[in-house]
Amino acid sequence: MISLPPVAPPESPTPSCLKKQKAASLVLYIALVLLALWVVRDFIAVVAWAGVIAIALWPLLSKVEGSHWFTGRTTLIAALLTLAIALLVVLPVGIGIAQALREARDLSDWFSAAQENGIAMPSFIERLPFGVQQISAWWQANLAQPLRDSAAMKGLHSTTVMTLGRHFGARAVHGVMVFAFMLVTLFVIFQAGPHLSGAILKGVRRGFGDDGAHLVERMAAAVRGTVSGLVVVGFGEGALIGIAYFVTGLPHAALLGLVTAIAAMLPFCAPITFFLAALWLFSQGSVAAAIGLAVFGSVVVFIAEHFVRPVLIGNSTRLPFLLVLFGILGGAETFGLLGLFIGPALMTVLMVLWTDLVQ
Secondary structure, eight states: OOOOOOOOOOOOOOHHHHHHHHHHHHHHHHHHHHHHHHHTGGGHHHHHHHHHHHHHHHHHHHHHHHSTTSTTOHHHHHHHHHHHHHHHHHHHHHHHHHHHHHTHHHHHHHHHHHHHHOOOOOGGGGGOSSOHHHHHHHHHHHTSSOGGGOHHHHHTTSHHHHHHHHHHHHHHHHHHHHHHHHHHHHHHHHHHTHHHHHHHHHHHHHHHHHHHHHHHHHHHHHHHHHHHHHHHHHHHHHHHHHHHHHHTTOTTHHHHHHHHHHHHTSTTOHHHHHHHHHHHHHHTTOHHHHHHHHHHHHHHHHHIIIIIHHHHHHHHHTOOHHHHHHHHHHHHHHHGGGHHHHHHHHHHHHHHHHHHHHO
C-alpha cells in the first residue's frame, strides 16, 4: 500500500498580501459598479425621477400605511399612489389635447382662408412706438398675400423643418417611454415601503456611520422641501393668475391657469404664459386689460419666486436664501429639470460640511 505524503497546511497571508487583496477587491468592486451603471445608463434618470417623487410622498405613504384601513395592503397603497401620480400628469395633457382637437376645425378653416386670402395685419401694429414700417413691410411681403405663394410659408416645407418635426416626435415618444418606466419603478419603490428606507439607512450607517445617515436624511428633506415649494407655489401662482385671466375676459381661462401653474413649477417660466396672454389681449385692443394682467402677473411671480418659494424650501432644509436660489437655478442649468431637486440636496451637503468645519 502506497502512503501519500502529508499535505502541508496553507500558509496564512502576510499583512502586505492582505492589503494587496483588499486593494484588488476594492478596484474590482468599483469596476463592477461602474460597469453596472454603464449598462443601466439610460434608466438612471428614470430611477432618479422615481426616487424624487417617492421621497416627496414618503410621509404620506407612512401615514396611509399606519391607517387601520390599509394595514398590510402595501400593493394596494402602491397602486393607488402610482395611479394618482399618473393621473396628475395625464389629465392636464389630455385636457389640453381635447381642447386642441375641439378647436382643430376652426383652426383648419382659418388656415384654409389664410392660404387663399392671406392674413390681415392687426391694427395694434400701427400703434407700436417703433418698428412700424419694418413690421408692416415684412407683413405685406410674407403674410398679407395668399400664403400658398408666400416665401415664408414655402420655408415651412423645407427639409430643416421636417427634420425638426421628426426629432420632436422622437423626443415625445421617448418621453412617454421614460414616464411609463418611471411609473413602474415608482410602484416597486412604494411596494417596498419602509423596508426599503430602513435597508438604505442601515447600509449608509454601516458604511459611513451615523453622520452619513444624518446627511442622507437631510438630503431627503431638501428634496422633499424643494418638491413642496415648487408644486405648492406653482399651483398658487396658477390659481391667482388664472383669476386674472377670468377677470380680463380671456377665453379658456381655467385651461390657461392650469398651463400657468405647470409653467410656474419651473423658476421664472410663468411670465412666458401670462405675457403671451397679455400680448393677445393687446392685439384685440384691450390695452388696459393687457397692462393690468402683465403687472399683476409680474407682482405675483416676483413675490412667489423671491419670498414664498425660498422660505418654503429653506425652512425645510435650513438653507439660506442664496443657497436655495443657487441650488435651484444651478441644478436646473447643470442637470435639467431633475437638477431642480438635485441642486438643493447638494447645497445641503455643502451646508452640513461647512457647519462641521466651523464647529
